[in-house]
Amino acid sequence: MLIGAKNESSELVGSLVGIFCHDIVGECEPFMLIENVIVKTNQRGLGIGKQLMTFIEEYARKNGCYYIIFVSSAHRKEAHKFYDSIGYTLDFHKGFKKTL
Numbered sequence: 710m711l712i713g714a715k716n717e718s719s720e721l722v723g724s725l726v727g728i729f730c731h732d733i734v735g736e737c738e739p740f741m742l743i744e745n746v747i748v749k750t751n752q753r754g755l756g757i758g759k760q761l762m763t764f765i766e767e768y769a770r771k772n773g774c775y776y777i778i779f780v781s782s783a784h785r786k787e788a789h790k791f792y793d794s795i796g797y798t799l800d801f802h803k804g805f806k807k808t809l
Contacts, residue, residue, distance in 0.1 A: 714757050723748040723757040727765040738775035780804050
């Protein structure tokens with residue numbers, strides 16, 4: 710699902726993609742994968758990112774998701790501070806990526 714945030718002028722100022730996934734191991738509980746969390750540079754610090762993340766968290770809870778997972782590039786230190794401030798903890802799994 711694509712979620713967007715607009716300002717009072719109906720300009721898109723933020724978005725994220727939430728992907729609902731069905732797990733096939735363990736208790737087979739669903740989880741949410743988040744991608745492409747974006748807030749326009751001049752709109753950061755206004756609570757838009759928090760509102761987007763709160764919305765997707767509520768959606769995930771309502772749909773029985775066990776956890777939310779996402780990755781953030783190592784160099785995005787300000788984004789990491791934001792995620793930490795809204796309750797996400799840094800987990801040291803190894804991520805892999807292959808550009809096609």
